Amino acid sequence: MIKFHWKHIAIALAILPFVAVFVAWIGFFNIGASTGHWKITEWFLHLAMRSAVRTYSLAVEVPERLPIEGIQPAAGHFARGCAICHGAPGEPRSPSVLRMLPRPPDLAPVMGTWSDAELFRIVKYGVRFTGMPAWPTQERDDEVWAMVAFLRALPQMDAPTYRELAIGGEGGAAMPANDFETALADCARCHGRDGRGRSEHVPIISGQRQEYLRASLEAFAERKRPSGVMELAAVEADPRLFSDLARHFASQPPVSAPAAGSSDAARGREIAERGIPERKVPACLSCHGGAPRNPVYPKLDGQHASYLKTQLRLFAEGKRGGTPYAHLMEQTARSLEADDIEDLAAYFSSAK
Amino acid sequence: MAIAGALIWAAVIGTLIYATRERRRVQSEHAAGLLILWGGAIIPALLLGLLLGYALWLMPDIRPWSAPGEPAGLRIEVEGEQFWWRVRYHPADGPPVDAANEIRLPVGERVEFTLTSSDVIHSFWIPVLGGKMDMIPGRTNRLTLRAAKTGTYRGPCTEFCGTSHALMAFSVVVMEPDAFRDWLADEARPSPGAGAPGGELFIANGCPACHTVRGTEATGAVGPDLSHVGSRETLAAGIMPVDVEAIASFISKPDAIKPGAQMPAFGMLPEADIAAIAAYLEGLK
Numbered sequence: 217m218i219k220f221h222w223k224h225i226a227i228a229l230a231i232l233p234f235v236a237v238f239v240a241w242i243g244f245f246n247i248g249a250s251t252g253h254w255k256i257t258e259w260f261l262h263l264a265m266r267s268a269v270r271t272y273s274l275a276v277e278v279p280e281r282l283p284i285e286g287i288q289p290a291a292g293h294f295a296r297g298c299a300i301c302h303g304a305p306g307e308p309r310s311p312s313v314l315r316m317l318p319r320p321p322d323l324a325p326v327m328g329t330w331s332d333a334e335l336f337r338i339v340k341y342g343v344r345f346t347g348m349p350a351w352p353t354q355e356r357d358d359e360v361w362a363m364v365a366f367l368r369a370l371p372q373m374d375a376p377t378y379r380e381l382a383i384g385g386e387g388g389a390a391m392p393a394n395d396f397e398t399a400l401a402d403c404a405r406c407h408g409r410d411g412r413g414r415s416e417h418v419p420i421i422s423g424q425r426q427e428y429l430r431a432s433l434e435a436f437a438e439r440k441r442p443s444g445v446m447e448l449a450a451v452e453a454d455p456r457l458f459s460d461l462a463r464h465f466a467s468q469p470p471v472s473a474p475a476a477g478s479s480d481a482a483r484g485r486e487i488a489e490r491g492i493p494e495r496k497v498p499a500c501l502s503c504h505g506g507a508p509r510n511p512v513y514p515k516l517d518g519q520h521a522s523y524l525k526t527q528l529r530l531f532a533e534g535k536r537g538g539t540p541y542a543h544l545m546e547q548t549a550r551s552l553e554a555d556d557i558e559d560l561a562a563y564f565s566s567a568k
Numbered sequence: 569m570a571i572a573g574a575l576i577w578a579a580v581i582g583t584l585i586y587a588t589r590e591r592r593r594v595q596s597e598h599a600a601g602l603l604i605l606w607g608g609a610i611i612p613a614l615l616l617g618l619l620l621g622y623a624l625w626l627m628p629d630i631r632p633w634s635a636p637g638e639p640a641g642l643r644i645e646v647e648g649e650q651f652w653w654r655v656r657y658h659p660a661d662g663p664p665v666d667a668a669n670e671i672r673l674p675v676g677e678r679v680e681f682t683l684t685s686s687d688v689i690h691s692f693w694i695p696v697l698g699g700k701m702d703m704i705p706g707r708t709n710r711l712t713l714r715a716a717k718t719g720t721y722r723g724p725c726t727e728f729c730g731t732s733h734a735l736m737a738f739s740v741v742v743m744e745p746d747a748f749r750d751w752l753a754d755e756a757r758p759s760p761g762a763g764a765p766g767g768e769l770f771i772a773n774g775c776p777a778c779h780t781v782r783g784t785e786a787t788g789a790v791g792p793d794l795s796h797v798g799s800r801e802t803l804a805a806g807i808m809p810v811d812v813e814a815i816a817s818f819i820s821k822p823d824a825i826k827p828g829a830q831m832p833a834f835g836m837l838p839e840a841d842i843a844a845i846a847a848y849l850e851g852l853k
Contacts, residue, residue: 491777491788491789491790493789493790494686496686496790496830497790498777498778498788498790499777499788502774502775502776502777502778502788503773503774503777508768508771508772509771509772509773509774510772510773510774513774540836541836543832543833544774544832546832547830547832
C-alpha cells in the first residue's frame with residue numbers, strides 16, 4: 217500500500233499546472249460550438265453568471281424612475297447594436313447567430329427574471345465568455361438606464377411599435393453608411409430628418425451651428441466624447457460625410473423645446489447674462505450668446521432642459537469630452553450648484 | 569537706529585568679555601547693586617522709553633484710518649485670488665477704477681489699503697514700504713502706507729496659497745502725485761487700443777466671460793481686468809514681461825506657466841488667432 221507523504225502531494229501540485237498545459241497543448245479537448253456544452257458545464261456556467269450578476273448588482277444605485285423618455289433612442293441603438301444577436305419584435309435572427317455558444321437569449325421571455333439593477337449591470341459591463349459586450353463607454357450611465365427602460369418595455373412591444381421607435385419612417389440601421397442619403401436616414405432614426413429629435417432624450421440639433429455639429433461628430437468618432445449610442449453611430453458613417461450632415465441639420469429651422477417644469481428661468485437668465493462673479497462663474501452668453509462668436513461654441517437656446525442638465529453634470533464630472541474646446545466648460549460646470557443648473561436649463565430651454 | 573543698535577550690542581559684548589577675562593575679583597555688594605540698578609533697570613528703561621516715544625511719534629502716519637477732519641485720501645482695495653491680485657482704486661474724488669496685478673502710488677501721500685481674499689489666505693507685502701498684512705477670506709484688513717520716494721518695487725504673496733504661490737507677485741510703481749493722477753485718469757478711460765484688430769477674436773472666443781476691457785463689450789469680472797494690460801510692468805502677476813510672445817504663451821498654456829491657474833488653456837485656437845489676440849492685448853496701453 218502506498219503511503220501518501222506531504223512531500224508527494226506538494227510535488228503533485230507543482231506538476232499539475234504543467235500537466236494542464238500539456239493536455240491543452242495536445243488539443244484533445246473539443247472547443248467546437250456545434251455540440252453545445254455538457255449539461256453540467258452549462259449548469260455551472262449559468263449558475264456562476266447569474267450569481268455574479270446578482271452579487272455585483274447590489275452596488276448599483278437604481279434611479280427613482282426609469283428614464284422612459286429615453287426608450288426611443290435606446291430602441292434606435294438596440295436596432296443597431298443588439299438586435300443582430302438578440303433579435304427584436306418582428307425580426308427573426310440569422311441562423312448563424314442561433315449557433316453561437318452560448319446562444320444569445322431571446323430577451324422578451326427572460327426580462328422578468330432580472331431586476332433593474334441586474335439589467336443595468338449586464339448592459340453596462342457585459343458578460344465574460346459569452347460574447348455580450350460592455351457598453352461602448354463606461355463614462356456615463358444615463359444611456360444605460362435608458363436601455364434598461366427599453367428592455368423593460370420590450371416584452372409588451374409588438375413589431376409595428378418597435379419599428380416605429382427604432383427606425384421611424386427610415387430604411388433601417390445601415391452599416392456602414394457610405395453615402396449622404398443612407399447616413400442621413402441613419403441619423404434620422406433618432407434625430408428626425410429635421411433634427412428636432414424624436415424624443416426628449418435626443419438633443420435638438422436643427423439650426424445648431426454647423427461647425428459645432430461637425431466637430432462633435434468627429435469627437436464621437438474619435439471617442440473623445442463618450443456616448444455608447446453616438447460613438448457607434450459616428451464610426452459607422454463615412455467621416456467625409458460629417459460636413460454635409462452638419463450642414464443639413466444646421467440649415468433646418470430652429471425649434472424650441474417644450475417649457476420645462478417649475479425652475480426659476482429668470483434666475484437662470486441672470487446667471488446666463490452676468491454669471492456669478494463671487495463664485496467665479498462666468499456669463500454663459502459670453503460664448504453661447506447671439507453676437508458673432510466662435511462657430512464651434514454651440515447655441516443653447518431652445519434645447520431640452522434634461523439634455524442641458526445632463527451635459528452640465530457630465531462636464532462637472534470631467535466626463536463630457538467633446539470638441540477641442542470642451543474643456544473650457546469643466547471649471548465653470550464645477551462652480552455651478554444643483555439649483556444653478558436647474559435654473560440655467562430652464563432659462564435656455566425657454567429662450568428663443 | 570542702526571548706530572544705536574550697534575552701540576548697545578558693543579556694550580553688551582564688551583561687558584561679557586570683561587566678565588570672562590578679568591581674574592575672579594569679588595565685587596562689593598554695593599558695586600554689584602549699582603551695576604544691576606543702572607545696567608539692568610535705568611538704562612534699558614530710558615532706551616525703551618525713547619524708542620516708545622519715537623514709535624508713538626511715527627504712529628499717526630501708519631494708523632489705518634483718517635483723523636477727524638483730515639481729508640480722506642486714496643484708498644486701494646486689493647483682493648488676493650489664486651494666483652493674482654484684483655486691484656480697485658477708490659480716489660477721494662471720483663468713481664472707482666479697476667486694475668490688476670500692479671499697484672501705483674503717489675509719492676509722499678498716505679494710501680489706505682483694504683485687503684481681502686476671495687479664496688484662501690494670502691498675504692500682502694511691499695517690503696520696501698512696510699509690514700505685511702494677511703488677506704483673509706470674509707474679512708477686510710486695513711493697512712496704511714506712505715511711499716517716501718519714487719521707483720518701481722515688487723510685492724510678493726507671503727502666505728502659502730497653493731501650487732503657484734511662488735508665482736504670485738505684483739509690481740509697485742511709486743509716481744509723482746501729478747503723474748499719478750494723470751495715470752489714474754487714463755486708467756479709468758478705455759485704452760486707445762481697445763478697438764484695434766484682434767479685439768473681435770478676443771470677443772468671439774469668449775474671453776469677455778472672465779475679462780474686462782473697458783470700452784468694449786468685455787465686462788467679465790472673474791479674471792483680471794485687462795483694460796490696460798499692455799502698459800503694466802509685468803504679466804501674469806509678476807512673472808513674465810509684457811510682450812506679445814509671453815502673452816501668446818500664457819493664452820495657449822496658462823496651466824503650464826502657472827500651475828493651478830483657473831484660466832483654461834486656449835492652445836486649441838489657431839496659432840494665428842492666438843498671435844492676433846496677444847498683439848491686441850499688448851496694444852492695450
